[in-house]
Amino acid sequence: MPDIQRFTALAALLAGLSVALGAFGSHALETMVTPERLQTWGTAVHYHMIHSIALLWLGLYLHHYPRRGVMVSAGLILAGTLVFSGSLYALVLLNIPVLGAITPIGGLLLISGWFTLAWYLIRKH
Numbered sequence: 269m270p271d272i273q274r275f276t277a278l279a280a281l282l283a284g285l286s287v288a289l290g291a292f293g294s295h296a297l298e299t300m301v302t303p304e305r306l307q308t309w310g311t312a313v314h315y316h317m318i319h320s321i322a323l324l325w326l327g328l329y330l331h332h333y334p335r336r337g338v339m340v341s342a343g344l345i346l347a348g349t350l351v352f353s354g355s356l357y358a359l360v361l362l363n364i365p366v367l368g369a370i371t372p373i374g375g376l377l378l379i380s381g382w383f384t385l386a387w388y389l390i391r392k393h
Contacts, residue, residue, distance in 0.1 A: 337388030348377030
């Protein structure tokens with residue numbers, strides 16, 4: 269399977285995982301964590317799903333128009349999603365507040381990914 273197809277499949281898996289984690293949060297966590305932590309979980313799921321869909325779109329775009337700038341953008345968004353949402357999931361499950369300090373790094377990766385995509389699209393046209 270070519271790299272772009274793997275990337276698109278990974279994006280679809282991430283989207284499915286987002287749904288599963290959302291359901292886990294709604295059904296299993298609601299009696300185990302504080303309402304604030306449940307809201308943090310919801311934020312993680314929300315960003316996870318939005319960026320999974322974006323990665324799926326980028327993978328489909330790359331399938332037809334393989335471009336380095338888009339691939340860099342997709343890589344940054346993938347890393348940002350894993351760090352941002354992953355750190356929030358870990359914060360809720362492990363109740364280690366210092367994990368919240370990692371979340372902004374994920375946010376910066378996400379912002380960088382989107383700005384890289386914008387820069388590529390502006391330059392292209």
